[in-house]
Amino acid sequence: MPSLKDLRNRISSVKATQKITKAMQMVAAAKLRRAQAAAEAARPYAQRIEKVLVNLAGGVSSGAPLLLSGNGRDETHLLIVATAERGLCGAFNSSIVRLAREHIQRLQGQGKTVKILCVGKKGYDQLRRNYEKNIIELVELRGVRQIGFEQGDAIGRKVIELFESGEFDVATLFFSQFKSVIQQIPTALQLIPAQIPANENDVAASGPQASYEYEPGQDEILATLLPRNISVQIFRALLENAASEQGARMSAMDNATRNAGDMIKKQTTLYNRSRQAIITKELIEIISGAEAL
Amino acid sequence: MATFHFELVSPEKLLFSGEVDAVVAPGAEGLFTVLKDHAPVMTVLKPGVVEIDEAGKKEKLFVRGGFADVGLGGFTILAEYAIPVAELDAAKIGADIKDASEDVADAKTDEARRLAAEKLSQLQELKAALGL
Numbered sequence: 001m002p003s004l005k006d007l008r009n010r011i012s013s014v015k016a017t018q019k020i021t022k023a024m025q026m027v028a029a030a031k032l033r034r035a036q037a038a039a040e041a042a043r044p045y046a047q048r049i050e051k052v053l054v055n056l057a058g059g060v061s062s063g064a065p066l067l068l069s070g071n072g073r074d075e076t077h078l079l080i081v082a083t084a085e086r087g088l089c090g091a092f093n094s095s096i097v098r099l100a101r102e103h104i105q106r107l108q109g110q111g112k113t114v115k116i117l118c119v120g121k122k123g124y125d126q127l128r129r130n131y132e133k134n135i136i137e138l139v140e141l142r143g144v145r146q147i148g149f150e151q152g153d154a155i156g157r158k159v160i161e162l163f164e165s166g167e168f169d170v171a172t173l174f175f176s177q178f179k180s181v182i183q184q185i186p187t188a189l190q191l192i193p194a195q196i197p198a199n200e201n202d203v204a205a206s207g208p209q210a211s212y213e214y215e216p217g218q219d220e221i222l223a224t225l226l227p228r229n230i231s232v233q234i235f236r237a238l239l240e241n242a243a244s245e246q247g248a249r250m251s252a253m254d255n256a257t258r259n260a261g262d263m264i265k266k267q268t269t270l271y272n273r274s275r276q277a278i279i280t281k282e283l284i285e286i287i288s289g290a291e292a293l
Numbered sequence: 294m295a296t297f298h299f300e301l302v303s304p305e306k307l308l309f310s311g312e313v314d315a316v317v318a319p320g321a322e323g324l325f326t327v328l329k330d331h332a333p334v335m336t337v338l339k340p341g342v343v344e345i346d347e348a349g350k351k352e353k354l355f356v357r358g359g360f361a362d363v364g365l366g367g368f369t370i371l372a373e374y375a376i377p378v379a380e381l382d383a384a385k386i387g388a389d390i391k392d393a394s395e396d397v398a399d400a401k402t403d404e405a406r407r408l409a410a411e412k413l414s415q416l417q418e419l420k421a422a423l424g425l
Contacts (some may be wrong), residue, residue: 038305041305041306041307042304042305042306044300044302044306044307045302045303045304045305045306045307045371046304048300048302048362048369048371049360049371052335052360052362052369052371055335055362055364056335148305149303149304149305149374152304211333212333212334212335212364213332213333213334213335214334214335214336215320215321215322215334215335215336215337216321216322216336216337220337221335221336221337221360224337224360225360228360228373231304232304235304
């Protein structure tokens with residue numbers, strides 16, 4: 001039976017924890033609003049570049065750039081795993097890592113080589129346990145307050161450089177798609193060879209809507225557009241991730257605050273009960289002492 | 294004057310969207326003006342100033358390269374980076390020029406060096422043109 005002092009201490013410590021989780025929840029809510037706005041603001045560009053790419057790629061017959069068609073091999077896979085820099089956000093990090101791990105196991109089962117590029121420390125920490133030697137690099141975004149296009153571009157360039165030096169054949173990006181505060185979907189997106197959206201056929205079927213003129217040439221434009229598209233995709237993934245992280249943290253902290261509330265209620269009842277028990281016991285002692293006289 | 298739909302987007306946000314009379318854009322092979330019913334063209338942009346004429350009101354934005362897509366539905370510029378010229382100052386262009394000259398120094402292949410040098414000279418021209 002814990003003493004009254006123990007109970008008092010326990011209650012006050014849970015109250016302190018509740019204050020912290022409540023504060024974290026509110027901070028996450030504020031950050032979420034900003035992250036969501038950033039993710040939404042980035043959407044038009046990604047949509048437009050996709051449209052342009054569909055337009056262009058439909059016209060390319062042979063000799064397409066390697067970034068679009070791949071280098072014809074399927075031996076070495078690069079997995080870009082984007083996670084958060086911080087924990088305490090529910091299952092956010094582990095669900096991305098779980099998806100990546102399933103992917104790795106499947107690829108290794110097929111006898112393929114797997115290389116991992118980690119973005120964000122949490123994913124690195126989790127993947128390091130089993131796949132330390134597969135990890136080729138860790139990109140930390142710890143010091144970055146608001147993710148800008150530069151970060152996406154830097155990673156994109158790195159990936160393209162690796163591809164051009166023949167380090168891998170297929171690149172897949174893992175991140176969490178933001179649906180709502182309570183729903184984030186871990187997603188795998190293939191970057192190289194580029195996946196042109198499926199509506200390409202519809203466009204072709206409805207006939208060429210416009211015969212474009214290209215300046216300088218179609219190939220040159222495609223050659224600059226494709227690397228850009230990769231950077232944009234990564235940038236978008238980072239933004240989605242940022243929003244998802246805050247959403248996940250918000251709901252995790254909401255749960256934690258509620259749990260702390262329950263705990264406080266339970267402990268307070270216990271405290272009051274044992275206090276009353278002690279009083280009753282003392283009364284009984286006094287009364288029976290008086291009767292004995 | 295007849296108007297058409299024009300959009301200027303950068304990776305971070307949509308900067309301009311609306312009906313305009315004319316747009317002047319810095320294409321890779323020279324400045325070009327787009328009016329209503331322009332033939333479909335797709336081109337690479339070099340660093341420069343995009344001038345939007347919206348019902349007599351002119352707006353100027355600096356773009357650091359990108360793509361221009363003139364289609365039947367209108368004109369879209371996918372800019373690598375864009376800010377209004379009014380917010381542009383010597384320090385920002387200076388930083389770009391410094392980046393570009395570093396690129397020239399770091400370039401591994403001749404082709405990359407040529408491209409980087411081209412970008413550097415475009416930026417320097419632009420700086421002079423804006424009188425900064």
